[in-house]
Amino acid sequence: MSALPHAFDPAEQQAVYRAIRERRDMRHFLPDPVDPDLLARVLEAAHCAPSVGLMQPWRLLRITDPALRQALHQQAEAERRRTAEALGERGAEFMRLKVEGIRECGELLVAALMDGREQHVFGRRTLPEMDLASVSCAIQNLWLAARAEGLGMGWVSLFEPTEVARLLAMPAGAKPVAILCLGHVEAFYARPMLEQENWTKARPLSEFLYQNRWGEQAWP
Structure with a gap:
């Protein structure tokens, strides 16, 4: 099959797919x-x-x-313990997982939703959560670019949004979405860390792809 007229060359295509395939949610940093x-x-x-x-x-x-970094770590640690309680019988297993690298990573970022979002109606009248989807796209771009550059990144969602907003002096209406650990790593995980730690297992695309109507299998 010949390449489409606007396609990248094969080496560039493979680089894009490699970054997607080898992206990992990292917890261990240098x-x-x-x-x-x-x-x-x-x-x-x-x-x-x-x-x-x-x-x-x-x-x-x-x-x-450094004081803010420590405060964000404390936020994540407090939520980690609350999450363990909510998990019931899996709580002790969860507590053995490394769930963030806030204190170790070379760069720490917080991704947030802007204030005044209600003024933006285009594309959000019936789906106001599209603002969050847009922020997620920015985080994914950052993740893939970091992987291509050889940097690791981890998305931390273990925090109380109102407390993080207070710590970072966010205006009313703004909302933190993710604490992002970014930095050098000794190695990337061969598989998603939660698979390696036997917490869960990723499922194949065929289980998530339907045809025409919900639940109708698209591929054999």
């Missing part, structure tokens, strides 16, 4: 600093993300204050 030019490149990749109505609802906060 403390080495991230080169400023490299950081700027991956942040620009995040900012190139698509957004509904071109609203660009993402706000990215770079955390350089």
Whole structure:
């Protein structure tokens, strides 16, 4: 089959698919600093993300204050313990997992939703959560660019949003979505860490793809 007229060349295509395939949610980091030019490149990749109505609802906060970093770690640790309680019989197993690298990573970022989002109606009248979907696209762009550059990234969602918003002096209406650990790693996990730790197992695409109507199998 011949290549489509606007396709990247085969080597470039494979690089894109490799970044997608080898992206990992990292928890183990080296403390080495991230080169400023490299950081700027991956942040620009995040900012190139698509957004509904071109609203660009993402706000990215770079955390350089050690006291703030420690406070965010404490937020994650408190929520880790609450999550373990909520998991019941799997709580002890959960507590053995490493779920964040906030204190170790070279760069710490917080991705947040902007304030004043209610003013943006285009694409959100019936689906207001599209602002969150747009921020997620920016995070994914950052993740893939980081992997291509050889940096690891981990998405931490273990925190109380109102407390993190207070710590970071966010205006009313803004909301933190993710604490992002970014930095050098000794190695990338061969498989998703939660698979390696036997917490869960990823399922194949065929289980998630339907044809025409919900539940109707698309592929044999």
